[in-house]
Amino acid sequence: MIPIIPGIMAYCHPAIEFEKEIYLPGEEITGRAWVSTTKDMKAKSVEITFTGKAVNAFKLGKAANVAKTGKKGEEVYVEMKHEVWAPENEENTFPAGDYEWKFSFELPKDCPPSFEGKNGFIRYSVLLHMDIPNWPEKNVERAVTVSPIIDLNTIAEAGEPTKMHLDSTVFFFNCFPCAPRRGSVIYELASPKLGYVSGETVIVNGAIQNNTSKPIRIIQAKLNRVVTYREELQGKNKKRNPADADGYKSRCERTVLETKIERCQIQPDETTPFEFSFVIPPVVATIRNSKCINVEYNVSIWADTGFCNKIEDASLNILVGNVPLAPSSLPSQKFVDGNAAQSWKVHLKPDFTYQIPYYGI
Known part of the structure; x- marks a missing residue:
């Protein structure tokens, strides 16, 4: 049973916002993350991580055998982490109030564009991670679209x-x-x-x-x-x-x-x-x-x-x-909205659940 920590009910879900929704390879992705609390709480750290990677997962094996499903390949194009908050006392007190952190991450010039398929994805996202003692870690992640440059x-x-x-x-x-x-x-x-x-x-x-x-x-x-x-x-x-x-x-x-x-x-x-x-x-x-x-x-x-x-x-x-x-x-x-990769819900672990993609050029 998860313990009830005083002040935890006052915790608001953190949020992430980008300055724009579509970026090009080599551009700087900019935006902000924020969170608000009405009471003091405990936290060891707050980190913002930017990741760009390709992940694929599919079944191998014949119908007569037990098919194995799981991650088959991963390629990381960019990964950067910044600690934006650290406690100032031994009690790890996260004082009540409104917090906002602006971020900027540079995309590699040769990175591939965003893509969401039935057996894999190429995804760029920002993760806000709050390390809360004696409580499940609190994360919020939001993906951003990277458009190709194929002139x-x-x-x-x-x-x-x-x-x-x-x-x-x-x-x-x-x-x-x-x-x-x-x-x-x-x-x-x-x-x-x-x-x-x-x-x-x-x-x-x-x-x-x-x-x-x-x-x-x-x-x-x-x-x-x-x-x-x-x-x-x-x-x-x-x-x-x-x-x-x-x-x-x-x-x-x-x-x-x-x-x-x-x-x-x-x-x-x-x-x-x-x-x-x-x-x-x-x-x-x-x-x-x-x-x-x-x-x-x-x-x-x-x-x-x-x-x-x-x-x-x-x-x-x-x-x-x-x-x-x-x-x-x-x-x-430009990119346009498209169909989601439905198989992510069925075939893969929750760590690889799909996000609504932009299918387009």
Whole structure:
């Protein structure tokens, strides 16, 4: 049973406030923290900590086995702690009154942007910690959004055309791996440039060559986001698995942002052109500067060669930034509210519960 300490009921929850809600890498995060009490209480110290880190957690193991859930990787970009109050007597008296502490913390120039996903996050937050003897420690934490700086004008390939070629073998009956092959489908994909920002239209065109014995009746195009969460490798017994992303144990979270379907009749030995367009929605920009979490985007094209056939789709990678190529009528994109990472409540310990994120550029 927790003891009742005189004056503790007079304690008000501390609060944190930032001067603004969105910052850029290299900027100084500024704000204030405060607390009020109507009676004297006891406290050993009051500290303000600024932390920026990536954390991911996901299940490993097959359905038949017990899946292990927990933190798989963590990368700290910045961590600074300041003691803002210390007792002036041996009784550790925290006198009644109103307290306010202003703080400022500098962001690293190369830190990745804020991100909240189903299996991990990149989060920057300020924690106000009060060490109260014989009582649960009192903490209040508030996250701040760090926006990316991906200026497409500074990336040489962003304005250049991009293309890819794929010769995909068609297998008959996916459930029978020993069944004979049924030919191939050759994809040619191209886009006028590599880099885009939210609000811009991605155009992907090309051609599909049907080298099978059956007609192709459907072409399906998807705009996809792929988030890769990597496990942090520590200890002598952990080795890279080349079958996973970049040789790490990892979990991929694939989200289809938009799907388009075109009905067609591509007969055997025929080649048919196609063109699809997608408007980039408000999404977080491409993230490639984190060891734990990567965010990529692509447009995939898939030709339906018939029931029970197995065929690989073709994917054309694109780069999503937040400063458009000049000249452009679009302004630099800002963060927008998005969906919370619901799985944090279910799969992870309370220490890793999610916060409402900003999903955007």
